[in-house]
Amino acid sequence: MSAYPVAVITLAVATLCFATDQTADGLTLNLRKRPAAPEKGATAATEKKVNWNPKNTAIVVCDMWDHHWCKSAELRVGELGGPMNEMLKAARAKGVFVIHAPSTCTDFYKDTPQRKRARIAPFAKTPVPLATAERWGTAWNWPDGTREAVLPVDDSDMGCDCKVKCEIRAPWTRQTAAIDIADGDAITDNGQETWNLLTERGIENVILCGVHLNMCVLGRPFAIRALVKQGKTVALMRDMTDTMYNPSHPPGVSHFEGTDKVVEHVERYWCPSFASTDLTGKPAFAFKADSRAKK
Template sequence: MLHSDHRSRRQFVQSLLQGAMAGTLAPSLASLLAAESAATSRQIPPVPGVLSVELRKRGKEASAPPVMEMAEWNASETAIIICDMWADHPCKLAAHRVGRMAPRMNEVISKARDRGVAIIHAPSGGIQLYEDTPYRKRIKEAKPAKPPVKIQGWCYLNPEKEAPLPVDDTVKRTDGPIRGCDDPFPTYQPNHDRHEHPALKIIGYDVISANGQEIYNFLEQEQRKNIVLMGVHTNMCVLGRPFGIRQLRYLNKNVVLCRDLTDALYDPRDKPYVSHTRGTEMIIEHIERYWCPSILGKDLTQVIPGSDNPTS
């Protein structure tokens, strides 16, 4: 009965929209019906609930202290993108840190999902491993949307918008493309496991993609304007992927970095010769200075009391 009622409602809206296109309805009613039609195309139920997030920002001067600012986001307008949290990595210390982070990340996304936040898993290079799952089907069926700017295959450092990265991640100590690895003796493994880390559960209305256009389509369809990036690596894929921070800023999305659920690929044998932890912090500060604010994962796990009550 519920499916029949939903279908009838959609058919009624479509008939009214056709009337609006034919000029038989007032423009104000036509716009309302268009909004209703867009709402019915959403796959994830848009539930009430307001997240209170504390944004950390920085001025472009290196000596400028961080500035904290509170913001309120509707959970139903928020999405999390999990970048490259693979089951394994050619850099073994990097894989170890992912394994240490993954259970904490899963707790955050699990609670955020329960609040109505959309979850996008993006294990680049491993998407084909999920091709026959409903999580791929769901995002491939998202309504096509035209982005305001071209979605790039990779967004490189942009000297017009940012200074050079504060750490040197260009040094290679092994054959193959891996760089920034802090293993004592790095060994390149081209066929490492690119499944999502098993501690991260893919379930419910989650989707899987590393395609910038697919992800943009899904964000637009689900009306998700607040985007949280978490995962690895902060100085590389989190910034540069076609769904990463630079690209989302070019698309005018309200993007933030989850600073306690990320990690850099940096080797303390390279400039500026600081610990791995401090190197990651320096990349986070660079992002806060030039690209977007950062938040903590806990801000995504609860809503303002009472904001998730029925509105009528």
């Protein structure tokens, strides 16, 4: 007969079962989406709880640069960087693969193992051809009139909401230092390299976060439109994003209400969204200047 007390054995079994259950739980996400109904106006959201295998899941961090041509946008990225870093720590702890995508800045990281990891990933053919249209020197996935309406905010002025409009330029040099790049992460701003990394790891679920939702997070070659068209299961982390929207332009709502409208557009036409709470167990992030109730 075992020399171990029954209570100790029971506790050990219970602990083992708990650990197994936690692993089996994976990523429990509350995905919110809206029907892509033809009628105009808001559509009611529905939520569905799903369970994703962390090992089959990646997070892409889009264009969280060190600087931005719009000072207001740069300040918001600075505010978002710390909470996003904490979220990424929680995601990695669960086994999620993290891809940093600071567009046009990957040369800053050219000698790092994270950048090399993306460059040497075996080539994998995409199900549909990658976008070839050029914008700011990179392939771009433009709005698709066959499946989405026009964006609900007018960003024709490029969305700077500063009192004195900023000069449009490209001051970014790297990803913000507020976000750690861990040993097992990858760095790329290339659609093919992103596809290679996902294929190499058998990743089917991709989460997008970063800036700016009405522009880069939708249009970049590694972002929402591209990945949905390639057949991946995509979700937006809606509290870990921002928009380039000037409230003096239609629809004339606050900056943060404008962001919510673009989130609803994504939920309606491209992919569901969820809040970082599902990964961190903490309240969703909200910008300090957003005077509304917390998301």
